[in-house]
Amino acid sequence: MSAPIDRRQVLAGGGLLVAFSFAGRGFAQLAGGGEGGAAPKVLRPDLPGSLKSHPELDSWIRIAPDGAITVFSGKAELGQGIRTALLQVVAEELDVPPFTISFITADTARTPDEGLTAGSHSMQDGGTALANAGASVRLLLTREAARRWKLPAETLTTDGDGNVAAPDGRRLGFGVLAASLSLHGEAIADAPLRDPAVYRTLGRNLPRVDIPAKLTGGAAYVQDLRLPGMLHARVVRGPSYGTRLANPDLAAAGRMPGVVRLIHDGSFVAIVARSEWQAIQAMRVAQAGDYARTRPVLPVSEGPLRLQALPSREIVVLNTRGPKRRSAKTVKARYTRPWYSHASIGPSCAVARFEKGEMTIWSHSQGVFDMQRATAELVGLPVENVRVIHTPSAGCYGQNGADDVTAEAALIAKAMPGHPIRLQWMREQEFGWEPCGCAMVTEVEAAIGPDNRITRWTYDVWSNSHNNRPVRAGGYAVAQEIASGFPPQEAKPIPMPEGDGDRNANPLYDFPDMDVRYHFVPEMPLRVSALRSLGAHLNIFSLESMLDELALAGGIDPLAFRLAHMRDERARQVMETAAQDFGWAKRPKGDGRRGCGMAFARYKNIGAYCAIAMEVEVERETGAIIIHRVHAAVDAGQPASPDGIRNQIEGGIIQSLSWAIHEEVTFDETKRTSFDWGSYPILRFDQVPGAIDVTILHRPGLPFLGAGETAQGPTSAALGNAIADATGARLRDMPMTPAKIKAAIGLVG
Amino acid sequence: MFQSPPPVLRRRTIKRLIPLLGGATGLALALTWRPAIAPIQPPPANSFSPTIVARGAALAQIADCMVCHTAPNGRPFAGGRPLKTPFGTLYSTNITPDPATGIGHWSFAAFERAMRQGVSRTGAHLYPALPYEHFTHVSDQDLGALYAFLMSRRPVAAIAPANRLIFPLGFRPMLAGWNLLFLHQGPLTIDPSESAEWNRGAYLAEGLGHCAACHSPRNLLGGEERSHLYAGGVAEGWRAPALDQSNPAKQRWTPEALYTFLRTGISPDHSAAAGPMGPVVESLSHAPDADVRAIATYIASKMAERASSSPSVPPTNKPYGARQAYPIGATLFAGACAGCHDTGAPMAGQGRPLLSLASDLSDTDPTSAIQAVLRGIEPPVADRGPNMPPFSDNLTDEQVAATLAYARARFTNQPPWPHLDRMVAKARKESQP
Amino acid sequence: MTILSVNGKSRQVTASPDTPLLYVLRDDLGLNGAKYGCGLGQCGACTVQLDRMAVFSCVTPLAAVGTRAVRTVEGLGSAEAMSPLQRAFAEEQAAQCGYCIAGMLMRAQALLDANPSPSDAQIRQHMQPNLCRCGTHIRILRAIRRAAGPLA
Known part of the structure; x- marks a missing residue:
């Protein structure tokens, strides 16, 4: 782990660094897919990606006189490989070897505020910005060389190794050229990007830069941070959000060996000890005993359908009511998904240090910039006295406990100046207290005409907000525990085209007469926030399940039925590619046991395209599912690293299968009851598909389309379709467990 | 069998x-x-x-x-x-x-x-x-x-x-x-003094359910000892506890508790289904509700008139005495077991049985307690539920014995198990594939 | 004071004997490989080898280790000199967030130590106790296969 960098060192800088230019904040842009707080104000709408808000080149790229290049990005490595992908982008456009670049990410004191690292926006916002910034810098360097050599700039090239080259073989290093340039100017909107035909780095499978440390026990995670004098903290809590301990035995806990301090503020209790094990043991002592519920009881009998009973605000997503056409067959169905856990393998962790009035926080939050402001409010410090440095951790897949644990670490550190505090949640605290992924309900009624074309599409979706990320102190769970308290953040939907509960509720298909409504439910039966793909997961599951139900009613091939309703050429190609690779035309037809299913989506209708086809086998005696093979085709525009996308898609497929088959947050009236891996099982090795093949479509030079979430919806939908094809039983409520499949097949089998 | x-x-x-x-x-x-x-x-x-x-x-x-x-x-x-x-x-x-x-x-x-x-x-x-x-x-x-x-x-x-x-x-x-x-052929006789449900349970348990096959001792030829039916037996290296009045459960099995156990693999007042009982409850979780209730009613009646048990007893927990008697066991328990089985551990707040209620720990025969430690417990029903890791590679035979001796002293009022070391070695041998 | 054999070296630690090996490795010896994932022996992020067997270090008290040899992912190889298994993971790019990977490596190494040419089914079966949330399973299986060499 790199040593924490002193603020003064940063500001002293070197080379081309002149000054920091952090723009004011506004409401103009949906960075991070609309999650989190308002993104920085747009200053240059003509520039691509995050350059709109941070047009100055030296916010992104600095070149020292010795040629050392430092690149800054506000996006964070979450295990999705974005660090490598962004490095490839900027290396390509600067035309330097990627490993010569020092790459600084998501640090409130050093990098541009790019909002959240979320919503599959990192390539679209951050990648595009870095591409243009790199191209702009390369253009400026080339012009400077042209000026020195008195040659026309268009005759000069770069050599891929940090030099500008003249036709006669002369070379000038970037450092030498940069020394007489200022990059504290704005990016050049039309700076020419490199020709994909001569790419050296972009589009190649560059090995991920973070992997070697992860394979060898190198310091790779916030959990591995060890600061001099660091103490270990644990929070003392009831079993889940909405509870508090009735009478924690703090006196007994305080007598435990190694305990340095008990923090007790309102109902927030934390133990600080010399060693981690001592903190855990004292926490157990304090935690023994009963708890009380502090919020309305949990909806045990209704489950997700509780959302339909709560007051909601209706948002019209689409209304294309047109002339009525004759409908031959109508299908009506309701689809649901339960509350999910993010179920990160590593419980959330943060390190905070309060020293000389300055708070430094190492956090794996996806939103270090929001966190800087919200934490400052929580601990009562000016924003500029709080610095948040993103430090990787276990994959989060949305808002897990990362933000909460950081806020709590900061509160503890504030109470113990001079002592770095490392706080990690326990496994059961992560399951019990993190915001869940939203349960959702959809109701779809659709009809086909005698020509087997869809004539009508009525769609209703019920959901809580998927965006309860803390932008104010009140967004943290602990804000309702401490004596001073902060009012909870108001839950808001994300407007289209990103959407949250209605994300992908608007079909990309060509349907006439559509009526799509989002019933936004402000009241949250369980604490919820963002989980990978937000509402797109159930919306695509519903849409793509209904397409198969209609195709079955019309006796049409599901692929042909989709293609008949799709005009978007790239969407068609993705579907046809997946079908081709899978062998859709000569697939085994459903025989009661084996079957095949497919599904498609373009994430948010503005991100990456993804089609999935899979072959499954259902054991009719038990309902057990074996997934023999999965084929995916993805169009993500110009890929930075095809293998990086492949890794994301493979992972998305497996995670979505796990959601669709196994997962469900369980609860009784007073607490969540899924608290460990026994009560919240996820997919294990024996259930992994026999094979997963991913085809990345070749799209040289086309804009980046975020691909990290695009597999979530189509995979669950393809599974439901394959089960229906195999068994004749249509499952509409996730998780589609063996027990539910067996119940649908019936005892006779 | x-x-x-x-x-x-x-x-x-x-x-x-x-x-x-x-x-x-x-x-x-x-x-x-x-x-x-x-x-x-x-x-x-x-x-x-x-x-x-x-x-x-x-x-x-x-x-x-x-x-x-x-x-x-x-x-x-x-x-x-x-x-x-x-x-x-x-x-x-x-x-x-x-x-x-x-x-x-x-x-x-x-x-x-x-x-x-x-x-x-x-x-x-x-x-x-x-x-x-x-x-x-x-x-x-x-x-x-x-x-x-x-x-x-x-x-x-x-x-x-x-x-x-x-x-x-x-x-x-x-x-x-x-x-x-x-082999004693022929239908079972109806007991008119018992309810229809009890008789249905008897028919299912004695017939298709073949509960006694595991829960009875066998003679040298492998026949069930008919004079000691349900006095406890052995199955696949595990102890199948007695289902008669010598049942070791701390808390009396009521028909309701037994029904919950047979249906879900866990009863908050008793224990979790382990070893070969896991597949049995997995199977029963799909059986008709009334039939499982009937079996529970019948089997619970066999354990009913036990003098040593009462419907509800305060949990036994003597950490200090147990530590004095078994200091090494106490240390091993703290590092290996306490994360789940101590007060204040997450399981305790989630309706999972306390060790003071676990039959395996009170049983006269330590075999199942040993096997649970060596082999662990997998969630019996629908892959969801109690999930205990196997400790066979973490702990030596002596360490398993020391840990169990401590746990028995701490959570039960039963005398120490004799020859525990040897029993662990034997159980480990039997658990080899 | 306890003396441990970790990655071939004798190490002295002062942690109390009930401390799970996980915290001794991480906090007393400064080794990052073994990770806290659940503390319950259910996820495998903390997997290390004890006399070549894969064990959950989070439920292995220091007092239980005795003279048995502890091996962590740091004992396999370094970023500069990876072991064959680590190299296979690198070649397959078998990681996303990577939090589970050190545990995966140690469990897989225990298999290869006992059976240098396992079948695909044996690999899956052996890896069953370890959880991955990012869905890197296919690559992990491929990496272990690669390290083991093709099936005879």
Whole structure:
């Protein structure tokens, strides 16, 4: 782990660094897919990606006189490989070897505020910005060389190794050229990007830069941070959000060996000890005993359908009511998904240090910039006295406990100046207290005409907000525990085209007469926030399940039925590619046991395209599912690293299968009851598909389309379709467990 | 069922008894010779009424047919599951209607004879790993439904590996002697003084459910000791606790608690289903609700009049005394077990049984407690529930013994288990594949 | 004071004997490989080898280790000199967030130590106790296969 960098060192800088230019904040842009707080104000709408808000080149790229290049990005490595992908982008456009670049990410004191690292926006916002910034810098360097050599700039090239080259073989290093340039100017909107035909780095499978440390026990995670004098903290809590301990035995806990301090503020209790094990043991002592519920009881009998009973605000997503056409067959169905856990393998962790009035926080939050402001409010410090440095951790897949644990670490550190505090949640605290992924309900009624074309599409979706990320102190769970308290953040939907509960509720298909409504439910039966793909997961599951139900009613091939309703050429190609690779035309037809299913989506209708086809086998005696093979085709525009996308898609497929088959947050009236891996099982090795093949479509030079979430919806939908094809039983409520499949097949089998 | 010999049984003892069994066999052979029953053409699956097939499906869950007749990762009912016994290893047979390798050629008469008398269609004697001494009590109607269910399954061609038995038990006619000694045919008698539910439970538990097969001690020939039915037995290296008045549970089993246990694999006042009981509750979780209630009512009644138990007792927890007696065990427990089993651990707040309530820890026989530590516990029903890791590679035999001695001293009022080290070593040996 | 053999070196630690090996490795010896994932022996992020067997270090008290040899992912190889298994993981790019990977490596190494040429089914079965949330399973299986060499 790199040593924490002193603020003064940063500001002293070197080379081309002149000054920091952090723009004011506004409401103009949906960075991070609309999650989190308002993104920085747009200053240059003509520039691509995050350059709109941070047009100055030296916010992104600095070149020292010795040629050392430092690149800054506000996006964070979450295990999705974005660090490598962004490095490839900027290396390509600067035309330097990627490993010569020092790459600084998501640090409130050093990098541009790019909002959240979320919503599959990192390539679209951050990648595009870095591409243009790199191209702009390369253009400026080339012009400077042209000026020195008195040659026309268009005759000069770069050599891929940090030099500008003249036709006669002369070379000038970037450092030498940069020394007489200022990059504290704005990016050049039309700076020419490199020709994909001569790419050296972009589009190649560059090995991920973070992997070697992860394979060898190198310091790779916030959990591995060890600061001099660091103490270990644990929070003392009831079993889940909405509870508090009735009478924690703090006196007994305080007598435990190694305990340095008990923090007790309102109902927030934390133990600080010399060693981690001592903190855990004292926490157990304090935690023994009963708890009380502090919020309305949990909806045990209704489950997700509780959302339909709560007051909601209706948002019209689409209304294309047109002339009525004759409908031959109508299908009506309701689809649901339960509350999910993010179920990160590593419980959330943060390190905070309060020293000389300055708070430094190492956090794996996806939103270090929001966190800087919200934490400052929580601990009562000016924003500029709080610095948040993103430090990787276990994959989060949305808002897990990362933000909460950081806020709590900061509160503890504030109470113990001079002592770095490392706080990690326990496994059961992560399951019990993190915001869940939203349960959702959809109701779809659709009809086909005698020509087997869809004539009508009525769609209703019920959901809580998927965006309860803390932008104010009140967004943290602990804000309702401490004596001073902060009012909870108001839950808001994300407007289209990103959407949250209605994300992908608007079909990309060509349907006439559509009526799509989002019933936004402000009241949250369980604490919820963002989980990978937000509402797109159930919306695509519903849409793509209904397409198969209609195709079955019309006796049409599901692929042909989709293609008949799709005009978007790239969407068609993705579907046809997946079908081709899978062998859709000569697939085994459903025989009661084996079957095949497919599904498609373009994430948010503005991100990456993804089609999935899979072959499954259902054991009719038990309902057990074996997934023999999965084929995916993805169009993500110009890929930075095809293998990086492949890794994301493979992972998305497996995670979505796990959601669709196994997962469900369980609860009784007073607490969540899924608290460990026994009560919240996820997919294990024996259930992994026999094979997963991913085809990345070749799209040289086309804009980046975020691909990290695009597999979530189509995979669950393809599974439901394959089960229906195999068994004749249509499952509409996730998780589609063996027990539910067996119940649908019936005892006779 | 041969899987449950008394724990002291040694292979040599068995060998000494074999001439005796052989003698009985010799006498019985003439009387017990059985003819083959003529093969039939496999009846089409749709020749059976769906209502009857569905009834058969439910009964098959109570009988656990699939558990024994499915190989690991194999097709349901296609056989091949190994069963280790002191007499050797048996492999379950294919009971799908595949004509060549399954029971496709079996008429109902052949099926009935196998279930009631332990004789295959060909006339060969079956090993009593098939608990026909229980199935013999099943009604004609229920046997008919089971037959309809099995004959309407998907035929799977699968040949089970050959049994590997100690000489001369591979000679099947010897089993005729076993049958003379231990097979008691005929329906069970109704007890008019008990409720209809109790009688239904008795019918299911004694017949298809074959609970006594594991939960009773076995004599030297592997027959259930009829004078000690339900006094506890052995199954696959685990102790099957007594289900009579000597049941070790701290808290009395009520029909409701037992129903919850059989249905979900866990009872908050008792324990979690472990070892071979896991698949049993997995099967029962799919059985008809009323039938599981009936079984619970019947079995609970057998444990009811226990003097030593009361419906509700305060948990025993003596950490200080136990630590003084077993300091090493206390240290090991703190690092290996306390994360789940101490007060303040997450399980405690989630309705999971306290160790002070666990039967395994109060039992006179430490075998199941040892096996739970060595092999762990997998979630029995729907892959969701108690999940305890195996400690066989973390802890040595001495360390397991020290940890259990501490736990017993801390959470029960029972005397220390004698020879715990040796028992751990023996259990570890039995848990090797 | 306890003396441990970790990655071939004798190490002295002062942690109390009930401390799970996980915290001794991480906090007393500064080794990052073993991770806290659940503390319950359910996820495998903390997997290390104890006399070549894969164990959950989060439920292995220091007092239980005795003279048995502890091996962590740091004992396999370094970023500069990876072991064959680590190299196979690198070649397959078998990580996303990577939090589970050190545990995966140690469990897989235990398999290869006992059986240098396992079947695919044996690999899956052996890896069953360890959880991955990013869905890197296919690559992990491929990496272990690669390290073991093709099936004979």
